[in-house]
Amino acid sequence: MISIRPVYKYDCDVLIIGGGPAGSSLAYYLAKEGISVIIVEAYKFPRDKTCGDAVSRVALTELQALGITDLKEFSEANIVNDVALFVEDEKVSVGLAKPENHLLQGRVIPRLQLDNWIYKAAKKMGAAYLEDARLSSYTVHKEYVLAEIKERNGANHIRAKMIVGADGSNSTVARILHGIKPDEAYQLLGLRAYFEGVNGPDDRCDIFFSKENFPGLFWFFPTGKGTANVGSAMIASTLPQNETHVKELLLQQIQKNKNLAQRIGDGKIRGKISGWPLTFQSPTHQVVNERLALIGDAAGLINPLSGDGIQYALLSGRWASETIIECCRKNNFSIAALTAYKKKLHKEMAYDMAVSNLLIKVTRNRTFTPLWMEVLLIVFERAKSDAEYASIIAGIFDGTLPSYKALNPSFILKSILQGGVHIGVNTTSGILQGPKHWEQKTKDTGLLLKNIIQNIKQNPREQVKWLTGIARTGLEVSGHILKEMKTRER
Template sequence: MISVTPKIIYDCDVLIVGGGPAGSGLAFHLASKGIKVTVVESAVFPRDKICGDGVSPIALAELDKMGITGADEFEKANEINKVGLFLKDDKVFIDLSKPDYLPYHARIIPRIELDNWIYEAAKKAGATFIQGTTVTEYTTSENAAVVSLKSGDKTFKLKTKLLVGADGANSTIARQLHGRKPKDDYQLLGLRAYYDNVNGPNDRVDIYFNEDGFPGIFWMFPKGATGANIGIAMISKTFPVKPDHVKKILLSHIENNEDIKERIGDGEPAEKIKGWPITFFNPKQKLSDNRIMLVGEAAGLINPLSGDGIQYALLSARWATETIEQCVAEDRFSAQDLDTYTVKVKEEVAFDFALSNLLVQFPRNKTFTKMWIKILTAMIAKAKVDKEYADTIAGIFEGTYPSYKALNLSFILKTLKQGGVELTNSFEAHIKNPEKSLDTGMEMVDFLTKIITEVKDNPKAHLKWITDTVLKTATVAKHLVKTVDMEKVNKVFRSE
């Protein structure tokens, strides 16, 4: 008897869940290559996304490749030329230098506009969008991925050759693929408040740190002529547990910080404060499997140090396109065929993210907040007198430099040396003013007592923090062993 395999009817070649920068960006690239692509989006465009709205030069270069930077609306978006760093009463303003290979400085583009431009570009390239519809689950087999959808009361299924999860920080697809939601260790919480009628300048972004809000980072990004995006990104689980609600910390910063108060002036909130998680890269989790891939924040592609995610959403869309184009041509979508994408992502960003994640791991232990504030003070002092150093800091916040390039040995040694200078200055001050020395001595005793008490009261949690830190250090060390040229390292040490 001859057996005939029935021909499978697919609804599309590639079904993408989520139409943000990663999903619509990928749809644009695939449709431009003639691949039949459908995007399922639970919202309806134009839709908002809680964000700082900072679009880095690398993200803008990606938009440029997609022909999105030619529009009049793009020209109207605020171009950023300066960054202000604020810590207590200290501050520094850094003029941003533009790397030769990037066409623009960063811009502030409200996501309701930016994401709509990418969506329109994808539609124009030939992608199909199903909006107001949510993907609830999927199944995969050797021959297909089948996706369950819900739109109002209606439920239905679609069959595709390949399923791509581009559904952001709370990804349904990633949760099913990994069998769990992201661990607290790999998440930040972000809050955003839009303000109207604030003071300029509208080409400067401001970043604030303060002891009460630490390890939170506050921002004020100018939006249009007189608007602002004000917010905080905070590690969701600090240790010891922070009693204050993150929203309270943001409101207290807006009310009490003299620098932001001056900039807000007579400005007023334009809407309620809104929050959303920021999920970052866990090197142990899969990015692809049989007939399935993750891109953008669903894959954790976000820099924990800068909170930058738009550029990685767009970059991963382009990297995924290279693999998908080949898979569609050969009609092969096994885990092994899709692995070239995972390898590419790991080559490009895994070390950078592992290092940034390790750096975020330290401030998670609030016992050491005072030490971090001292390091930040040293960084601001150094940025005032050393342009190259200031550029590096600005580059990290602007998302222009990967942190592993920016936070090189030379940078770290400069910071430590500056820390030494700060200590020398305070030592001189103490000699001139012994009473002050006594205060500081008492402060030190207080600080050590606090550490000892906290370790004694909470040994389990401290042990967990130490274990997590060691594991994250081991991940970085693994990359270092693979990539670092020891001769170069020695040279840097000798030159410092």
């Protein structure tokens, strides 16, 4: 019997939803190979995106490959030479190592500009953009994917060989794939405001930790000429649910934080405060399926420690392109063929993400916040006198270094030794301050322990859930460490 395969007319080979750094970088590489691409983007470029605007060296290397660092406007983007970390009133300032290639020195670039540059580069390479248009649904068939797109003048359909979800942390493509919204346990809420007329220096990024918003953080990233991007990232479930309250919280926290308030000085907010969730990878997150892949934030590729995602968006766009180019050549868009991309992601990022997730899980229990603040102080004390140690800390938070560096044996040893010094110094200075001080210290410690025990008693279920989560993520990290050790032995 002769079987006749229907011949479908495709509107493009690859349909990409979302024209942020992930979607546009993927489009650039596919178009470069002559693959026909349509990018559907909900807004018209140039469009803003709520972000801290910090662009790490890893991201800059990717931007260089796209030709962005050759642009005249890029040379005017604000350079960062120092990072200052604050824990309550303690401050550590770290000079960032200067790379040989000055184009790769960390920068703060408003997304209104940055994303527009990447969009233009992809367009120049031949990618077609459908702007002001939104994906509402899609269905995957044996030979094609059919997407319903809502435009101002009504709904249209696009038929493609495959679909890529590059539609950010509230991804419609991912929601339809998984059948559920992202788990709150894997989300942070980010808030951002632009200020003008702030205090210098213009080349120093500040990161602030305080009891009130721990394990979240605040940032002050200068955008040049007395302007700055100021914001916070917080665990979503510990926040008030109402958006207005969350914004009030940012303003209140800014006022409460002496160091941040000092940096802002007489500066005034320009525009509105915007908020956006950061969704990071859960271990069960599926990133490929038949004729489908997820990249960037849609795949949960956010570092939960630093909130950094631009570099992962660009990297995952390039990695996905390598697999998709092969799929197009072989006309094979099966889950098996697309798994090469998933494996690449796993090889490059899973360990780092698991460590970050573990640290966030350990610290998200507010019962223990005073303890974690003490741990941060210990770490920062060491950083003040050890430049290498300090640059590891700064690198983890500014997204230049993978967070597994925090599990490096020498780093851990130095931290433990510093813990001893910290306790020793406190004890000695405590003794010198006399019995009254000791009485107070004992009272403080007693109160902390009492509070912790009371909290555990009041909410045993929550505490067990927290411990189970840690155990699960801890096992994941151990798995990665064992794998790494085996690879080194070979």
